[in-house]
Amino acid sequence: MMKKDAFDLWWAWVEKPPYSTMKISAEIHDAVMALPPQKRRDRAKVNEAVREGVRLGPLRPAGF
Numbered sequence: 001m002m003k004k005d006a007f008d009l010w011w012a013w014v015e016k017p018p019y020s021t022m023k024i025s026a027e028i029h030d031a032v033m034a035l036p037p038q039k040r041r042d043r044a045k046v047n048e049a050v051r052e053g054v055r056l057g058p059l060r061p062a063g064f
Helices: 006-014 026-033 037-041 043-056
Strands: none
Touching: 006 026, 006 043, 026 043, 037 043
């Protein structure tokens, strides 16, 4: 079984059915949403943004 990267997790969440309760981590969501929309379809840019976001730490205080 192949391990899903941040890009795969992001797109699975984006394309989930409306009734789905699927969630992604705030680290993935915040990092990808910080990218311009056209770059959110680029696997390398999404994965790099998430790696960089994890390295830098949270973009927002806990509890928000």
